[in-house]
Amino acid sequence: MSAESPVAHQFEDATQQREAATLGMWVFLATEVLFFGAMFLGYTVYRLKYPEVFRLASEHTIIVIGTINTGILLLSSFTMVLAVRAAEYKRRLALITFLCITALFGIAFLVLKGFEYTQEIHEGLFPGSHFQFTEADPYTARMFFYLYFLMTGVHALHVTIGVIMLGIFALRAMLTLKLERLSTAVDLLGLYWHFVDIVWVFLFPLIYLVDRHS
Amino acid sequence: MNSIKPYVMVTGALFVLLVITVSAAYVNLGALNTPVAMLISLSKASLIVLFFMHVRHSNPLIHIFVLVGFFWLGIMLTLSLSDFLTRHP
Numbered sequence: 001m002s003a004e005s006p007v008a009h010q011f012e013d014a015t016q017q018r019e020a021a022t023l024g025m026w027v028f029l030a031t032e033v034l035f036f037g038a039m040f041l042g043y044t045v046y047r048l049k050y051p052e053v054f055r056l057a058s059e060h061t062i063i064v065i066g067t068i069n070t071g072i073l074l075l076s077s078f079t080m081v082l083a084v085r086a087a088e089y090k091r092r093l094a095l096i097t098f099l100c101i102t103a104l105f106g107i108a109f110l111v112l113k114g115f116e117y118t119q120e121i122h123e124g125l126f127p128g129s130h131f132q133f134t135e136a137d138p139y140t141a142r143m144f145f146y147l148y149f150l151m152t153g154v155h156a157l158h159v160t161i162g163v164i165m166l167g168i169f170a171l172r173a174m175l176t177l178k179l180e181r182l183s184t185a186v187d188l189l190g191l192y193w194h195f196v197d198i199v200w201v202f203l204f205p206l207i208y209l210v211d212r213h214s
Numbered sequence: 215m216n217s218i219k220p221y222v223m224v225t226g227a228l229f230v231l232l233v234i235t236v237s238a239a240y241v242n243l244g245a246l247n248t249p250v251a252m253l254i255s256l257s258k259a260s261l262i263v264l265f266f267m268h269v270r271h272s273n274p275l276i277h278i279f280v281l282v283g284f285f286w287l288g289i290m291l292t293l294s295l296s297d298f299l300t301r302h303p
Contacts, residue, residue, distance in 0.1 A: 019273065026276060030283030037287040044291070045298050063236075070232055078225040081266050082218065194266045198259045205251035209239035213247070 006181060018184050025188045029195050036199050039154070043147050043206060050143070053136040057144035058210035060125055065116045066208035069109050070200065076105035077197045080190050087186040090179045095186070096170050102193065103166035106159050113156055120145075148207055155203060158196045165189055224265045231258050 011017040047054045083098035124132040125145050133141040169189060172182060235254040243250060264270045269280055 019275075022272070023276060023279060026279045026283070030279065030286070033283045033287050034290065037290055041291055041294055044295065048298070067232070067236055071229065074225065074228045074232065077228075077262060077266050078221060081221050085218070191267055194262050198262055201258045201262070202252075202255050205235055205239070205248075205255055209235065209251055211247055212239040213242040 006178075018187075021184050021188060022191070025191050029191065032195060036151075036154075039147070039151050040202065040206075043151065046143050046147065047206075047210075050140045053140040054144050055211045055214070056135045057133070057141045057148075058207065059212075060120065060123065061148070061208050062116050062119060063208045063212070065112050066204055069112050070204045072105050072109045072112070073197045073200050076102050076109070077194050079105065080193045084187050084190040087173075087179070087183045090183075092173060092179055095179070095182075096173045099166050099170040099173060099186075103163050103170065106163040106166065109159055110156060110163070113152065117149075151203060152207065155196065155199055158199070162189075162193050162196055165192070220265060224261050227261060228258055231261075 007014050007017055011020065079098050079102045083095055083102060086094035086098055120126065124130050126149065127142045127146040131138065131142055131145070135141075166189070169182070169186060173179070173186075176182060231254050235251055238250055238254070239247065241247075263280065269276060
């Protein structure tokens with residue numbers, strides 16, 4: 001951090017301030033780990049109880065979209081890292097560019113996910129009053145789709161918040177005169193974005209890749 | 215200015231792991247399919263945490279907070295599953 005960086009009065013120097021901010025972000029991410037963890041636990045319990053129904057239900061998700069979306073999120077993490085680096089070296093144009101590219105990847109993810117949701121709702125797989133599933137006990141299959149829409153929905157909400165934040169940060173990067181004020185904040189947004197990527201890394205095999213071989 | 219080469223290599227590794235995990239799902243490994251998929255996901259997550267989230271170069275306090283977050287998750291999964299897996303109908 002450069003000397004002209006503003007340090008709040010409770011901190012000794014800019015390094016300590018930055019470390020405190022990073023630590024705070026990790027505390028938030030730990031609560032997020034437990035928040036998503038509870039849903040993963042629910043999934044595990046039902047999957048262990050009804051493995052065959054989960055396999056049949058999983059075949060109805062669109063694996064091509066799931067795989068492309070995983071690739072999109074991995075690429076977006078790469079561009080996010082480049083944005084954090086650009087902020088660190090105070091390269092304004094690179095920062096704005098990489099923030100926008102990351103946001104566009106996020107939007108692409110959401111559009112593809114929305115397309116998949118539409119297909120599935122059209123097939124009657126949304127666990128509402130029009131739910132229909134003929135290959136297995138519909139009440140059990142409903143549980144898979146309940147967990148599927150809940151977990152991917154909450155994840156998509158996180159992506160949406162991330163995209164909005166990326167947009168706000170791109171605007172701030174355009175308007176601010178002191179770019180060093182933005183560096184720590186971009187770093188923290190990066191941590192959030194990578195965390196959302198990690199959640200998807202675990203969701204992808206559990207939802208799309210349930211014993212595809214049989 | 216440090217090089218972006220490590221980031222490019224990690225991204226490449228993540229894509230290799232993505233291809234492996236999708237291919238592995240179409241191979242019949244019996245009961246091992248899901249554990250293998252979870253192991254690959256764990257490797258991907260570790261790469262992201264260590265390199266992209268800069269935990270590799272963070273101070274020990276950050277390391278403790280990261281580990282504690284996952285440790286609590288471990289408690290939740292272990293205690294709950296030890297109940298569900300040992301229940302008699």
